[in-house]
Amino acid sequence: MADKSKSVTAQDNEDILVLEGVSKIYGELKALNNVDLKVKKGEWVAIMGPSGSGKSTMMNIIGGMDKASEGRVILDGMDITKESAKSLTNIRRDKIGLIFQQFHMVNYLTAVENVMVAQYYHSMPDEEEALQALDRVGLKERAKHYPSQLSGGEQQRVCIARALINYPKILLADEPTGNLDETNENVVVEIFRQLHNEGSTIIVVTHDPEVAAVAERTIVLEHGRITKNIINHNDYSKPINLRDYEGLSDEMLLGKG
Amino acid sequence: MKPVTSMTIVKSSLFRRPLRSIGLSAVVALLCAAIFGGLILSSSMNRGLDTLEKRLGADVMVVRYGYESKAQGAILRGEPTTFYLDPGALDAISQVEGVAAASPQIYVATLSAGCCSYPLQLIGIDPDTDFTVTPWITGQIKGALADGEIVVGSKISADVGSELQFFKRVYKVVGRLENTGMGFDTSIFMNITTAKQAAHDAARVSSQELQDNDDLISAVLVDVADGYDVKEVANNILRAHAAEYHLDTVVSDNMFNEVSSSIRNFTSYIRFFEIMIAVLTVLILLIVFSVTINSRRAEFSMYRVIGATKGRIFSLILLESFVISIIGAVIGIVVMSEIIFPFSNAISQSIGVPFLMPSVATILSAVAVSILAAVICGPGASALCAAKFTSKEVYSTMREVM
Numbered sequence: 001m002a003d004k005s006k007s008v009t010a011q012d013n014e015d016i017l018v019l020e021g022v023s024k025i026y027g028e029l030k031a032l033n034n035v036d037l038k039v040k041k042g043e044w045v046a047i048m049g050p051s052g053s054g055k056s057t058m059m060n061i062i063g064g065m066d067k068a069s070e071g072r073v074i075l076d077g078m079d080i081t082k083e084s085a086k087s088l089t090n091i092r093r094d095k096i097g098l099i100f101q102q103f104h105m106v107n108y109l110t111a112v113e114n115v116m117v118a119q120y121y122h123s124m125p126d127e128e129e130a131l132q133a134l135d136r137v138g139l140k141e142r143a144k145h146y147p148s149q150l151s152g153g154e155q156q157r158v159c160i161a162r163a164l165i166n167y168p169k170i171l172l173a174d175e176p177t178g179n180l181d182e183t184n185e186n187v188v189v190e191i192f193r194q195l196h197n198e199g200s201t202i203i204v205v206t207h208d209p210e211v212a213a214v215a216e217r218t219i220v221l222e223h224g225r226i227t228k229n230i231i232n233h234n235d236y237s238k239p240i241n242l243r244d245y246e247g248l249s250d251e252m253l254l255g256k257g
Numbered sequence: 258m259k260p261v262t263s264m265t266i267v268k269s270s271l272f273r274r275p276l277r278s279i280g281l282s283a284v285v286a287l288l289c290a291a292i293f294g295g296l297i298l299s300s301s302m303n304r305g306l307d308t309l310e311k312r313l314g315a316d317v318m319v320v321r322y323g324y325e326s327k328a329q330g331a332i333l334r335g336e337p338t339t340f341y342l343d344p345g346a347l348d349a350i351s352q353v354e355g356v357a358a359a360s361p362q363i364y365v366a367t368l369s370a371g372c373c374s375y376p377l378q379l380i381g382i383d384p385d386t387d388f389t390v391t392p393w394i395t396g397q398i399k400g401a402l403a404d405g406e407i408v409v410g411s412k413i414s415a416d417v418g419s420e421l422q423f424f425k426r427v428y429k430v431v432g433r434l435e436n437t438g439m440g441f442d443t444s445i446f447m448n449i450t451t452a453k454q455a456a457h458d459a460a461r462v463s464s465q466e467l468q469d470n471d472d473l474i475s476a477v478l479v480d481v482a483d484g485y486d487v488k489e490v491a492n493n494i495l496r497a498h499a500a501e502y503h504l505d506t507v508v509s510d511n512m513f514n515e516v517s518s519s520i521r522n523f524t525s526y527i528r529f530f531e532i533m534i535a536v537l538t539v540l541i542l543l544i545v546f547s548v549t550i551n552s553r554r555a556e557f558s559m560y561r562v563i564g565a566t567k568g569r570i571f572s573l574i575l576l577e578s579f580v581i582s583i584i585g586a587v588i589g590i591v592v593m594s595e596i597i598f599p600f601s602n603a604i605s606q607s608i609g610v611p612f613l614m615p616s617v618a619t620i621l622s623a624v625a626v627s628i629l630a631a632v633i634c635g636p637g638a639s640a641l642c643a644a645k646f647t648s649k650e651v652y653s654t655m656r657e658v659m
Binding site: 093121 | 260261262265266269270272273274555556558559560561562563564565566567569650651
């Protein structure tokens with residue numbers, strides 16, 4: 001694997017996200033148990049782990065959709081642990097772009113309107129900019145189509161455009177390829193590569209070892225704890241084809257390797 | 258392209274989900290129609306009652322024994338009838354203590370007329386002694402009613418200056434009365450000489466004979482002198498002359514009270530059904546809006562995820578239900594108007610009480626109250642559901658829909 005091609009600046013070395021001793025406790029259950037994590041600006045991190053390992057909980061806490069029971073979450077230099085629900089909404093709006101496995105497009109709005117609605121709740125809708133965002137994910141020609149007229153892969157690409165439209169500090173993707181076929185999986189991962197090369201910080205929660213392997217770093221969660229921190233040496237100067245990636249072995253993921 | 262705003266989001270939601278939008282509007286329309294219809298019906302009947310009181314004019318109506326209900330039907334509901342009274346009764350009644358004035362009237366039912374598809378009531382009045390109808394037709398015509406001239410009720414389609422034909426005889430329309438909500442609206446007034454002629458025409462057509470052309474009368478209307486009790490005077494008339502002239506009396510207070518009681522009962526039923534429908538509709542609205550918002554959790558959760566505050570979600574839901582409620586309210590009011598206004602005669606006849614359309618101001622008030630009820634109930638129901646929904650953390654609503 002080759003080195004990363006993108007240029008690294010002093011600012012890139014700053015941590016955009018810091019988790020310090022974060023726990024999430026539901027009664028007797030510790031969904032997250034004293035997790036420490038640092039993510040640098042522009043870094044592409046994959047979070048893996050079996051079901052119930054705490055991946056989604058971690059994503060919800062990072063994304064300001066849930067609060068940690070213990071510890072601190074520092075996002076873009078701001079401790080969001082004690083923020084109110086309203087403040088967390090503003091943080092989500094201004095700093096985070098969210099992508100989900102089920103797409104969650106608004107089904108009575110067109111593709112471009114789905115992007116513009118994110119602008120509307122952020123500041124001011126700008127159709128030209130929304131079309132540019134769709135163009136970036138290769139869907140400008142499908143801007144006037146409704147979700148029912150788009151394939152799963154196209155819907156996910158619209159969601160990526162929507163997540164990017166307000167220039168978030170972090171792109172958080174929860175199983176973004178979980179509902180896609182191999183072709184569309186490649187398209188989405190390729191978009192991530194381009195975004196990464198442009199300096200976006202990407203955190204991807206995934207079950208797919210191949211998708212995890214294309215990230216710069218893979219975090220493995222088990223029983224609410226980080227058990228592995230794997231550095232992947234990928235060449236991001238060329239388009240990614242997941243077929244070229246063997247993925248992370250079970251041994252690597254489960255800490256036996 | 259149109260800019261994305263809360264209103265465009267609501268419009269897209271409504272137009273892209275027509276069945277849901279129509280269903281919700283229909284429920285609101287039902288509520289509005291019930292409230293609007295109830296208000297219009299009750300105020301129509303109350304107005305009819307007021308007019309009845311004003312227009313009845315006489316304190317006592319004396320008719321031939323057995324014809325009191327027909328006389329009431331003719332006055333209240335315009336049910337055409339023909340009946341006669343021994344003409345000697347007029348002078349006899351005039352002599353009874355407490356009678357300040359007595360005036361004869363003739364009631365003749367037509368078979369059909371060019372103006373109308375149903376029989377009409379012809380009422381002959383004596384211009385020299387009448388104190389009941391003349392005061393309120395005076396403004397409609399110049400001078401007294403001449404022979405062959407008629408004044409028509411408000412619901413008879415004949416213009417002033419036109420001619421109507423009954424029993425093959427032509428009459429000239431010289432006036433039209435304002436709406437009373439009573440049988441007078443489908444009645445035709447003429448002087449007693451003309452009415453006698455009509456009575457003979459009617460008898461000829463129906464192959465019956467009338468005894469005395471000159472003294473023909475159907476009823477005597479009595480004005481009771483001040484200081485006398487109306488019921489007492491009516492009893493005096495019966496005691497003195499009932500046996501000789503086969504009389505019966507209709508006391509206006511009794512008739513008024515009877516009608517008033519009917520209206521009170523009917524308006525109570527209306528109120529009851531109105532409340533029942535309103536309560537049921539509010540419950541249905543709560544359930545329907547709750548189900549609707551529940552089915553749209555993914556959408557609202559997504560809005561929250563991309564940065565919409567609870568307040569903006571709340572206002573989006575309220576705006577949509579407000580638009581639905583306004584549409585439903587307008588539909589409900591229009592549909593109920595299409596039922597009530599064209600069929601007011603049929604409604605009046607079926608419920609057997611005077612029915613007078615309320616004033617424009619009252620109708621506008623009913624419209625305002627109905628719309629207000631709709632925009633309180635619809636958005637109110639959705640506000641409750643929205644409050645429940647937005648009180649949850651984003652992650653939990655997202656998790657529910659994933």
